[in-house]
Amino acid sequence: MYDYIVIGQGLTGMLSAIWAREKGASVALISQGEGRIVQSTGVMDLIPAEKGNIVKMMEGYQNHSWDKTLIKNGIDRFKTLLSRLGYPYYGDIYNPIEIITGSGHLKSTGLYPETIHPIPEKGHVMVIGFQEIADFQPEYIKGNLRKERPGLNISTINISLGKRALRTMTQLDAARMLEDRENREYVLKQIKEQLSVQMTTSIDLFIFPSSLGILQWKMIIEEFKEKLQAQVTEAVGMPPNATAIRLYEGLKKEISRQGVRLYADTQVIGSKVENDIVKSIIIKNTVSRELKAKTYVMATGGVLGGGFEWTTKGLKEKVLGVKINQNGEYLSPIKNVYTVGASQGIDVTKHGITGGVFSILSSYAAIEQAVKEEKVYDQNAG
Numbered sequence: 001m002y003d004y005i006v007i008g009q010g011l012t013g014m015l016s017a018i019w020a021r022e023k024g025a026s027v028a029l030i031s032q033g034e035g036r037i038v039q040s041t042g043v044m045d046l047i048p049a050e051k052g053n054i055v056k057m058m059e060g061y062q063n064h065s066w067d068k069t070l071i072k073n074g075i076d077r078f079k080t081l082l083s084r085l086g087y088p089y090y091g092d093i094y095n096p097i098e099i100i101t102g103s104g105h106l107k108s109t110g111l112y113p114e115t116i117h118p119i120p121e122k123g124h125v126m127v128i129g130f131q132e133i134a135d136f137q138p139e140y141i142k143g144n145l146r147k148e149r150p151g152l153n154i155s156t157i158n159i160s161l162g163k164r165a166l167r168t169m170t171q172l173d174a175a176r177m178l179e180d181r182e183n184r185e186y187v188l189k190q191i192k193e194q195l196s197v198q199m200t201t202s203i204d205l206f207i208f209p210s211s212l213g214i215l216q217w218k219m220i221i222e223e224f225k226e227k228l229q230a231q232v233t234e235a236v237g238m239p240p241n242a243t244a245i246r247l248y249e250g251l252k253k254e255i256s257r258q259g260v261r262l263y264a265d266t267q268v269i270g271s272k273v274e275n276d277i278v279k280s281i282i283i284k285n286t287v288s289r290e291l292k293a294k295t296y297v298m299a300t301g302g303v304l305g306g307g308f309e310w311t312t313k314g315l316k317e318k319v320l321g322v323k324i325n326q327n328g329e330y331l332s333p334i335k336n337v338y339t340v341g342a343s344q345g346i347d348v349t350k351h352g353i354t355g356g357v358f359s360i361l362s363s364y365a366a367i368e369q370a371v372k373e374e375k376v377y378d379q380n381a382g
């Protein structure tokens with residue numbers, strides 16, 4: 001019997017498992033696959049809020065009674081965790097910044113890793129494209145960025161990733177190649193040659209695809225800043241983004257470091273519910289078996305994550321087999337189940353895209369509440 005079973009290995013599942021474990025609980029994490037985090041940009045957006053801040057975002061989540069303290073503590077906890085994992089996040093969810101995407105459009109974001117730098121209103125920026133990456137086109141980016149930042153002077157350079165580079169690559173392939181010193185030297189040499197051909201001297205910011213290393217990102221960013229004598233940023237774009245993979249790998253490592261029992265490639269196919277309490281769940285990998293916990297955290301990601309399914313009769317819960325309404329809310333609440341992220345069953349989460357900030361806060365709030373209620377439950381039991 002575990003204290004907690006967390007179902008789902010997206011951002012919400014991993015954060016919930018880590019935070020429950022930090023409370024001293026025994027935790028199992030069960031997942032049939034990676035969450036959407038690996039397809040994301042790795043920055044934590046305020047959805048739904050578009051260009052608004054956390055106050056605007058919360059208007060979309062009217063059922064939530066999160067106060068300012070809870071919001072502050074949840075965000076601080078995330079930042080502290082990521083700093084400890086060696087991949088710090090910055091930003092202020094009350095004052096989001098605008099970052100550049102791989103299409104050259106700007107997007108507003110609440111929290112972002114150290115490899116990302118805000119886009120200035122003025123100055124000279126240089127967009128660096130790699131010939132091997134088809135979905136990052138400097139001239140196209142320049143056109144879009146110019147519309148959003150008319151005060152910027154924008155130049156472009158197209159170079160090769162290395163003599164051994166394949167013709168078509170993803171940003172992640174590029175990130176792996178740039179871990180190699182020889183490839184970095186080759187890239188820097190070409191940039192300097194092109195700068196000299198263009199007779200360009202003072203650049204304020206170099207914009208690269210999301211590809212500046214995986215494990216060695218810090219050293220690579222510092223090296224590029226020093227050798228290019230300017231700020232450097234990654235532009236998040238088509239997946240896989242190195243920004244997201246670093247986050248995913250860091251959280252995954254922390255899960256195993258903390259001693260969370262991971263059931264990978266394992267599907268939850270049903271549950272036994274008695275008197276509004278989940279007594280056990282049925283899991284299946286090669287064989288089926290029953291698993292028990294005092295508390296269950298549903299981090300199954302709604303429709304996109306696999307937790308819900310649209311059928312001809314409406315939205316269906318696929319994991320525990322419980323009845324839900326058209327937003328995904330449980331028709332009869334289950335006392336020892338906490339839903340996080342896109343499993344929450346509110347209007348704005350039903351399609352599965354909830355955004356990083358909501359994922360962080362819903363995981364934090366659920367674990368804080370679960371720990372409080374479990375104590376009450378234990379006292380009653382005693």
Ligand SMILES: Cc1cc2nc3c(=O)[nH]c(=O)nc-3n(C[C@H](O)[C@H](O)[C@H](O)COP(=O)(O)OP(=O)(O)OC[C@H]3O[C@@H](n4cnc5c(N)ncnc54)[C@H](O)[C@@H]3O)c2cc1C
Binds near residue numbers: 268
């Ligand atoms: C393509 C894409 C790009 C995105 N980009 C961004 C972005 O740039 N910024 C941002 O802030 N947000 C972004 N989002 C949204 C954000 O990533 C999601 O809101 C967030 O990842 C949701 O996380 P989650 O943990 O709730 O669910 P998910 O990441 O969907 O995880 C669900 C998990 O549940 C598991 N699961 C489901 N059913 C079962 C079962 N029966 N048994 C066992 N396991 C099960 C799945 O395998 C998966 O591990 C993006 C979303 C998508 C889809």
